[in-house]
Amino acid sequence: MRIVVTGATGHVGTALLKRLREARSQQSADLQIVGIARRKPDQNAAPYRDIEWHSVDIGDQGALPALARAFAGADAVVHLAWLIQPNHDRELLRRTNVEGTAHVLNAARTAGVGHIVCASSVGAYSPAPKDPRFDEEWPTDGIRRSHYSVDKAAQERLLDGFAKENPHVVVARLRPALTFSAEAGSEVGRYFLGKVLARLLPREPRLPFLPVPKELVFQAVHADDVADAYWRVLERRSPGAFNIAAEPVLDPNVLGWLLKTRRLLPLPLPVLRAAVEMSWRLRLQATDGGWIDMAAGAPIMDTTRAHAVLGWTAQRTSLESLTEMLDGLGAGKGRPASPPLTPR
Numbered sequence: 001m002r003i004v005v006t007g008a009t010g011h012v013g014t015a016l017l018k019r020l021r022e023a024r025s026q027q028s029a030d031l032q033i034v035g036i037a038r039r040k041p042d043q044n045a046a047p048y049r050d051i052e053w054h055s056v057d058i059g060d061q062g063a064l065p066a067l068a069r070a071f072a073g074a075d076a077v078v079h080l081a082w083l084i085q086p087n088h089d090r091e092l093l094r095r096t097n098v099e100g101t102a103h104v105l106n107a108a109r110t111a112g113v114g115h116i117v118c119a120s121s122v123g124a125y126s127p128a129p130k131d132p133r134f135d136e137e138w139p140t141d142g143i144r145r146s147h148y149s150v151d152k153a154a155q156e157r158l159l160d161g162f163a164k165e166n167p168h169v170v171v172a173r174l175r176p177a178l179t180f181s182a183e184a185g186s187e188v189g190r191y192f193l194g195k196v197l198a199r200l201l202p203r204e205p206r207l208p209f210l211p212v213p214k215e216l217v218f219q220a221v222h223a224d225d226v227a228d229a230y231w232r233v234l235e236r237r238s239p240g241a242f243n244i245a246a247e248p249v250l251d252p253n254v255l256g257w258l259l260k261t262r263r264l265l266p267l268p269l270p271v272l273r274a275a276v277e278m279s280w281r282l283r284l285q286a287t288d289g290g291w292i293d294m295a296a297g298a299p300i301m302d303t304t305r306a307h308a309v310l311g312w313t314a315q316r317t318s319l320e321s322l323t324e325m326l327d328g329l330g331a332g333k334g335r336p337a338s339p340p341l342t343p344r
Contacts, residue, residue, distance in 0.1 A: 001030065001031055001032070001075045001076070001234070002031075002032040002034065002073055002074045002075050002076075003020065003031060003032070003033055003034070003074065003075065003076050003077075003078065003234060004034040004035075004036065004070060004071055004074045004076070004077045004078070004113075005017065005020075005033065005034070005035055005036065005077075005078045005080060006036045006037075006058060006077070006078070006079050006080055006081040006104060007036070007037065007079070007080035007081030007082060007119075008035030008036060008037050008051075008080070009035070009037040009039070009040075009041045009048070009338040009339060009340055009341070010037075010080060010081070010082075010338075010340050010341070011179065011181065011183075011184040011187060011223055011340070011341065012080055012119065012176075012179060012223050012226055012227060012230075013035075013037075013080045014047065014183075014223075014335060014338055014341065015181065015223040015224050015226065015227035016078065016080070016227040016230050016231070017033065017035070017047040017048065017051070018046075018047045018224070018227065019224070019227040019228055019230070019231045020033055020231065021033075021046075021047050023231055023235075032052070033050075033051045033052070034051065034052045034053075034054065034070060034074065035048070035051045035052070035053050035054070036053075036054045036055075036056050036058075036067070036070055036081070037053070037055065037056075037081075037339075038055065038056070038057050039055065039339040039340075040053050040055050041053075041337045041338045041339065042336070042337035042338075044337075045336075045337035046337075048337055048338070054066065054069075054070040056070065057096075058081050058096065058100035058101075058103050058104055059083075059092075059095040059096035059097075059099055059100040059103070063100070063103045063107075064103050064106055064107055064110075067103060067104060067107035068107040068110045068111050070107075071107050071108055071110075071111035071113055072111050073111075074108075074111060074113050075113070075114060075115060076113065076114070076115035076116070076117060076234050076237075077104065077108050077113050077115070077116055077117070078117045078118075078119075078230055078234070079101065079104045079116065079117070079118045079119060080119045081096075081100060081104075082096075082097055082119065083096040083097055084148070084191050085190070085191050085286065087147060087286070087288055090147060093147060093151065094151060094154075097151045097155065098151050098154045098155060098158070101118070101155045101158050101159075102158055105158060105159075105162045108169075109162070109166060109169075113169070114168075114169055114170060115169070115170040115172070115234070115237055116159075116162070116169060116170070116171045116172070117172045117173070117174070117230060117233050117234060118155070118159055118171075118172070118173045118174075119173075119174060119176070120140070120152055120155060120156055120159075120173040120174060120175045120241070121148075121152045121175055121176060122175055122176065122177050122178075122219065122243075122245070122298050122299070122301055123142070123143070123146065123148050123149040123152045123294050123298060124140040124142060124149065124152035124153050124155070124156050124175060125138050125139070125140055125142075125143075125175070125298055125299050125301075126138065126139040126140065126141045126142065126143070127143055127297035127298075127299075128297070128298070128299035128300075129299075130215070130217045130299070130300050131300065132300075133299070133300045133301060133302040134299040134300065134301060134302060135243065135301075135302040135304065135305065136175070136240070136241040136242065136243055136305055138299055140152075140153055140156040141153050142154075143290075143293055143294050143297045143298070144293075145289070145290050145293040146290035146291065146293050146294040146297075147288070147290055148290065148291070148294060149290070149293075149294045149298075156173070159171055159173055170237050170238075170239045171239060172233050172238055172239050172240060172241070172242070173240075173241050173242070174226070174229055174230065174233070174241075174242050174244050175241060175242065175243050175244065175301065176221055176226045176229075176244040176245065177218065177219035177220050177221045177244065177245035177246070177301065177318075178218060178219065178220045178221070179220070179221055179222070179223050179226050180220055180221070180222060180223065180321040180322055180324060180325035181222055181223040181224065181321070181324060181325065181328070182324045182325065182327055182328035182331075182333050183328060183333055183334055183335050183341060184223065184325065184328060184334070184341065185325060185327070185328025185329040185330070185331060185332060185333040185334065185344075186198070186328070186329075186332045186333060186334040186341065186342065186343050186344040187334065187340055187341050187342075188325065188328075188329055189201070189329050189332065189344065190286070191286060192285075192286055192287045192291075193285055193286055193287070194284075194285045194286040197284075197285050197286075198329070198332070198344065199332075199344070201329055201330050202330050203327060203330030203331050204326075204327075204330065205259055205326065205330065206259060206260045206261075207259045207260070207261050208261065208262050208263070209261065209262065209263050209264075209265055210252070210255065210256050210259060210261040210263075210264050210265065211265040211266075211267040211272075212252045212255060212256075212264060212265070212266075212267055212272075213252075213266070213267050213268065213269040213272055213296065214252060214266060215269050215295075215296040216251070216252055216255070216295060216296065217249060217250070217251045217252075217300065218249070218250055218295055218298065218300075219245035219246070219249055219250065219300060219301060219318060220245070220246060220250055220318035220321050220322050221244055221245050221246045221314055221318065221321060222246065222314065222315070222316040222320070222321040222324070224315070224316070225244070225246065225312075225314040225315055225316060226244055228312065228315075229242065229244050229306060229310060229312045232310040232311065232312055233310065236309075236310065238309055238310060240305075240309075241305075242303075242305055242306045242309070242310065242312075243301035243302060243303045243305065243306060244301075244303065244306055244312070245301050245303050245314070245318070246314035246316060246317055246318040246321060247314070247317060247318060248317065248318060248319070249300055249318070250318055250319075250322065252264055254319065258319070258322060258323060258326070269292070269296055272292055273289045273292040273293065274289070276288070276289050276291070276292055277289030332344025
């Protein structure tokens with residue numbers, strides 16, 4: 001099986017390369033792996049060695065021929081490439097994330113690829129209450145004030161159109177919860193806090209008082225568990241959408257426990273959003289207010305389909321994943337061989 005992975009040097013891309021190499025060694029599977037990234041990794045370091053690499057910016061107008069060449073002879077393409085920063089440049093994000101997805105799909109059609117597996121997100125879903133849980137049938141029209149959510153919803157429409165126009169192609173999409181691991185600590189710090197604030201975060205943060213909105217209820221999952229879900233979709237040639245999340249659901253009480261907080265202080269959601277938005281506009285930190293809208297509005301996902309169809313179960317709890325991320329964030333951990341995951 002020949003598998004092409006876009007965004008192969010990123011957080012989940014690196015985890016997927018590890019999982020594919022594991023499958024190749026444990027199951028003696030005949031796997032040929034092709035990696036696509038804007039910046040190539042150190043190809044002498046694991047898990048990036050013994051892989052055919054192509055340097056392509058998927059959002060570039062001239063990307064289609066290069067992608068088609070890289071996809072030639074592929075049995076499956078896993079599309080993970082996604083740009084989060086600089087989120088002050090809205091046009092660049094849309095060009096890379098939405099137009100880039102269109103380029104990947106068009107190249108896959110040109111190359112005759114039979115299986116497309118795309119990284120969607122819980123952020124693609126329309127706003128929903130935090131109870132009950134929602135399965136994959138919940139609408140994916142996004143959350144209007146979140147650029148990430150808007151672009152994920154646009155990506156979903158591209159996948160819908162491609163699947164309708166190419167019924168002979170197996171099209172799958174994974175919608176993971178917030179995805180954590182220690183080696184993404186430095187990357188997450190740069191993307192969501194900025195270079196200065198990330199350095200000020202202690203390795204074991206303690207907050208005696210935690211101002212937090214009650215609406216801040218969300219799910220998490222470890223990158224290695226997400227990678228395992230991708231492999232199961234590839235191995236089974238499974239179509240359709242899959243919610244991917246670990247237990248338990250995280251809420252303000254859990255955050256307070258993790259941060260060794262003595263007292264939670266209820267904070268109105270509009271106040272938090274305004275503070276985040278203003279500090280972002282002043283370039284004091286890297287996260288705009290839309291991320292707060294998405295965190296508050298995204299549903300709690302039902303993962304029954306992933307368990308039933310893929311036989312998938314998270315091997316780490318959401319608490320373990322978040323704890324690992326906090327440690328990696330405070331320590332500035334990463335993976336030196338990967339440009340996106342460079343340690344602080």
